[in-house]
Amino acid sequence: MIEKLKGFRDFYPEDMEIREEIFSKMRKKAKVFGFRPIDYPSLELLEMFRIKSGDEILSQTYSFKDRGDREITLIPEATPSTVRMLVTRKDLPRPVRWYNIPKLWRYEEPQSGRTREHMQMNADIFGDDSLEADADTIGLACSILDSLGLRGSYEVRVNERGIMEHILKSIGSKDIKNDLATIDRFHKMKREDIVERLVSSGIEEQKAILLCEFVEKSYTIEEAEQIIVQKFNPGNITDLMGRIKETFRILKENGFENIVYNPSTVRGLAYYTGIVFEGFDREGKFRSIFGGGRYNNLSALFSGMEIPAVGFGMGDAVLENLMREKGLWKNTENERRYYIIGLDEKGREESVRVAFRLRQRDVQCVAHSGGKNLSNALKNATKLNFTHTILIGKNEMDNGKYTVRDLASGDQKSMEMDQIG
Amino acid sequence: MIEKLKGFRDFYPEDMEIREEIFSKMRKKAKVFGFRPIDYPSLELLEMFRIKSGDEILSQTYSFKDRGDREITLIPEATPSTVRMLVTRKDLPRPVRWYNIPKLWRYEEPQSGRTREHMQMNADIFGDDSLEADADTIGLACSILDSLGLRGSYEVRVNERGIMEHILKSIGSKDIKNDLATIDRFHKMKREDIVERLVSSGIEEQKAILLCEFVEKSYTIEEAEQIIVQKFNPGNITDLMGRIKETFRILKENGFENIVYNPSTVRGLAYYTGIVFEGFDREGKFRSIFGGGRYNNLSALFSGMEIPAVGFGMGDAVLENLMREKGLWKNTENERRYYIIGLDEKGREESVRVAFRLRQRDVQCVAHSGGKNLSNALKNATKLNFTHTILIGKNEMDNGKYTVRDLASGDQKSMEMDQIG
Numbered sequence: 001m002i003e004k005l006k007g008f009r010d011f012y013p014e015d016m017e018i019r020e021e022i023f024s025k026m027r028k029k030a031k032v033f034g035f036r037p038i039d040y041p042s043l044e045l046l047e048m049f050r051i052k053s054g055d056e057i058l059s060q061t062y063s064f065k066d067r068g069d070r071e072i073t074l075i076p077e078a079t080p081s082t083v084r085m086l087v088t089r090k091d092l093p094r095p096v097r098w099y100n101i102p103k104l105w106r107y108e109e110p111q112s113g114r115t116r117e118h119m120q121m122n123a124d125i126f127g128d129d130s131l132e133a134d135a136d137t138i139g140l141a142c143s144i145l146d147s148l149g150l151r152g153s154y155e156v157r158v159n160e161r162g163i164m165e166h167i168l169k170s171i172g173s174k175d176i177k178n179d180l181a182t183i184d185r186f187h188k189m190k191r192e193d194i195v196e197r198l199v200s201s202g203i204e205e206q207k208a209i210l211l212c213e214f215v216e217k218s219y220t221i222e223e224a225e226q227i228i229v230q231k232f233n234p235g236n237i238t239d240l241m242g243r244i245k246e247t248f249r250i251l252k253e254n255g256f257e258n259i260v261y262n263p264s265t266v267r268g269l270a271y272y273t274g275i276v277f278e279g280f281d282r283e284g285k286f287r288s289i290f291g292g293g294r295y296n297n298l299s300a301l302f303s304g305m306e307i308p309a310v311g312f313g314m315g316d317a318v319l320e321n322l323m324r325e326k327g328l329w330k331n332t333e334n335e336r337r338y339y340i341i342g343l344d345e346k347g348r349e350e351s352v353r354v355a356f357r358l359r360q361r362d363v364q365c366v367a368h369s370g371g372k373n374l375s376n377a378l379k380n381a382t383k384l385n386f387t388h389t390i391l392i393g394k395n396e397m398d399n400g401k402y403t404v405r406d407l408a409s410g411d412q413k414s415m416e417m418d419q420i421g
Numbered sequence: 422m423i424e425k426l427k428g429f430r431d432f433y434p435e436d437m438e439i440r441e442e443i444f445s446k447m448r449k450k451a452k453v454f455g456f457r458p459i460d461y462p463s464l465e466l467l468e469m470f471r472i473k474s475g476d477e478i479l480s481q482t483y484s485f486k487d488r489g490d491r492e493i494t495l496i497p498e499a500t501p502s503t504v505r506m507l508v509t510r511k512d513l514p515r516p517v518r519w520y521n522i523p524k525l526w527r528y529e530e531p532q533s534g535r536t537r538e539h540m541q542m543n544a545d546i547f548g549d550d551s552l553e554a555d556a557d558t559i560g561l562a563c564s565i566l567d568s569l570g571l572r573g574s575y576e577v578r579v580n581e582r583g584i585m586e587h588i589l590k591s592i593g594s595k596d597i598k599n600d601l602a603t604i605d606r607f608h609k610m611k612r613e614d615i616v617e618r619l620v621s622s623g624i625e626e627q628k629a630i631l632l633c634e635f636v637e638k639s640y641t642i643e644e645a646e647q648i649i650v651q652k653f654n655p656g657n658i659t660d661l662m663g664r665i666k667e668t669f670r671i672l673k674e675n676g677f678e679n680i681v682y683n684p685s686t687v688r689g690l691a692y693y694t695g696i697v698f699e700g701f702d703r704e705g706k707f708r709s710i711f712g713g714g715r716y717n718n719l720s721a722l723f724s725g726m727e728i729p730a731v732g733f734g735m736g737d738a739v740l741e742n743l744m745r746e747k748g749l750w751k752n753t754e755n756e757r758r759y760y761i762i763g764l765d766e767k768g769r770e771e772s773v774r775v776a777f778r779l780r781q782r783d784v785q786c787v788a789h790s791g792g793k794n795l796s797n798a799l800k801n802a803t804k805l806n807f808t809h810t811i812l813i814g815k816n817e818m819d820n821g822k823y824t825v826r827d828l829a830s831g832d833q834k835s836m837e838m839d840q841i842g
Binding site: 001002003005008009010011012013017019020027028031032033034036037038039040042043044045047048051062064065066067070072074080084085087092093095096097098102103105107117128130132133136139143181189221250253254255258302303324335337352353355356357360361362363364366367369370380383384385413 | 422423424425426429430431432433434437438440441448449452453454455457458459460462463464465466468473483485486487488491493496501505506510511512513516517518519524526538549551553554556557560564581632636639671673675676723724756758763773776777778780781784785786787788790791801804805806827
């Protein structure tokens with residue numbers, strides 16, 4: 001007996017139908033926000049990921065040498081391929097808004113919300129350095145969750161890397177990159193270890209403690225501004241603060257209330273350059289639902305071309321956990337599926353004809369083919385998730401009307417073929 | 422500069438939008454025929470493919486050892502994973518109808534219609550040995566092509582492995598499997614080599630020549646029956662012939678006229694057990710568009726459970742070639758995409774608000790964020806594939822009506838926000 005690999009998932013129809021619905025809503029909302037679909041290979045040169053993320057990511061990839069002795073890898077993330085596509089086509093008019101829902105692979109120990117293969121929606125705007133692009137990116141992520149029934153169940157934690165850098169500099173940091181990595185691990189480490197690390201990069205202990213107090217919580221943007229200015233003397237952050245405030249204002253004005261300023265959200269990856277954000281369930285039970293931010297330097301790393309960029313990724317696994325917890329893991333399309341049963345030889349022949357005719361009008365149906373026992377056929381209809389049966393016997397053939405039964409309610413009607421659907 | 426791997430494809434929006442539309446039609450038609458979606462990992466144990474296809478497939482796979490020293494592979498075909506899922510869940514009520522559109526990978530020299538990574542729609546019916554299931558499978562493949570505008574541009578070549586085996590046996594074959602493989606290569610080899618091979622497995626030269634004459638062409642099912650019975654004395658094929666004739670009748674009766682009996686269609690893979698079929702463009706320019714058949718023994722190979730099966734696979738690459746050739750490679754959805762341009766500071770603020778409001782009604786739009794130059798903004802709108810602009814200046818703000826321009830026709834209207842969409 002062959003089994004699937006550990007950390008990988010099979011999806012049977014009862015789950016896959018829900019997933020298809022989710023992906024379909026993601027695509028629809030992406031289009032509504034002006035994003036267009038792209039796709040790229042699942043295999044790429046490993047070097048591309050080394051350029052972006054350094055060697056650390058390599059231990060977590062499915063990488064190998066192909067027959068041409070090239071080091072290749074199953075893509076562990078979507079951004080590098082997207083940027084590669086962007087810089088390959090220098091002729092493309094910008095700004096571009098692109099999305100995709102690829103499979104991604106990471107060779108790490110499977111755990112809740114974290115599998116070795118997952119699907120992740122990615123959306124990015126290139127060539128647009130505006131705060132409106134930032135707001136649209138977060139707005140799209142929120143609109144997707146809202147369309148899945150999650151409105152009110154999540155919050156978006158937003159931060160500005162530039163502001164954090166100003167703060168760190170003003171309190172004496174000599175290694176801002178390292179301190180951002182420390183803050184990124186804030187909720188995973190003991191307070192004294194955090195302080196020790198910050199101190200080791202040149203920050204006074206008092207100020208490190210003050211920073212920890214700030215970083216611990218979420219704030220409204222107004223609260224955050226007040227604390228930053230009063231406690232950290234961060235130098236000239238007027239432009240940065242003005243920009244992030246305006247981003248908050250736009251999102252709030254347009255109905256996205258669940259946005260907080262969260263200083264511990266810095267995103268581990270060193271390549272973010274501006275706004276960063278992560279979506280979490282309100283109760284804090286799960287990993288992040290989505291995460292992203294502005295990364296204006298990546299295309300230069302790949303090609304020498306400087307193209308501003310902002311985007312996010314939203315994986316399928318945490319989303320499923322949260323939707324299950326909220327009772328939202330169900331098919332909402334309520335489509336009718338007809339099982340057509342012939343009651344005698346003629347009826348069976350007719351059932352095949354009726355099936356093909358109904359399908360011409362895109363009615364979902366199958367003609368029963370499993371023998372003459374009616375009670376077996378009816379059992380099949382229920383077991384196989386059909387919503388209705390259509391019975392065809394001599395009477396039905398004579399009248400040109402078929403008996404249509406709603407399997408949930410038991411309601412039964414006599415209908416002409418053209419009325420069924 | 423990082424490049425993509427040879428034999429792999431990037432898809433930019435202009436193509437990806439068409440692909441999404443195709444995949445969406447495939448999913449829709451599959452549902453209409455009662456198929457439900459599944460999905461499985463892209464990585465599986467290599468052993469699974471060895472069991473099904475023997476060692477020959479192994480040289481064409483992207484396979485490698487993972488860190489746990491397991492021989493794993495990127496899946497080169499969909500059927501083994503599908504059957505693995507089926508036999509893993511013994512509790513599943515049957516018959517089941519499943520589809521999926523996975524990516525598949527083959528390490529072979531790229532050529533037209535054949536890439537190292539492709540997407541392939543797969544649809545299978547398990548636990549249903551009826552001819553109606555055979556007809557539904559072919560019917561689905563045809564309905565998909567018809568929905569893509571290809572009606573009349575393709576034909577389906579059908580054969581029955583059992584009948585071919587009867588014929589081979591009756592003309593003296595001592596190695597039917599090998600002779601089927603020879604017939605499978607009929608159009609790729611010289612006639613004398615075919616005859617030589619057939620003779621070497623025990624068939625008289627005269628009969629081998631007769632067989633070649635038969636195998637060379639396509640027939641109506643009636644013509645085929647007549648020739649088979651008169652020329653090959655195939656023994657008792659009444660049931661097999663009755664079944665395939667009935668399958669032809671159903672398909673024809675339901676509007677699928679383009680079905681021919683083609684004796685050279687035997688499908689290379691040894692595992693087919695009954696009807697086999699392949700879709701080709703009428704002019705014979707391309708490789709097969711889809712292919713499949715009945716394979717009643719595979720689940721027993723995997724699990725000891727005998728579960729009848731019939732299905733097909735339809736790849737994306739030949740389909741694209743054919744659709745391009747027929748002028749069908751275009752987006753048919755005609756969706757409106759609005760580019761909202763603020764003519765002054767207030768207008769720009771309003772444009773963001775309008776964008777979010779329109780999106781609440783699923784109207785596709787983006788607010789221009791690239792500076793104040795109106796002619797640049799208008800150029801952007803056209804270059805970026807928007808269909809309409811919405812202009813917002815002082816007048817528009819005062820009247821609560823916006824100027825909406827159709828970029829194709831140049832028509833311009835003054836509209837309230839609620840009317841736009």
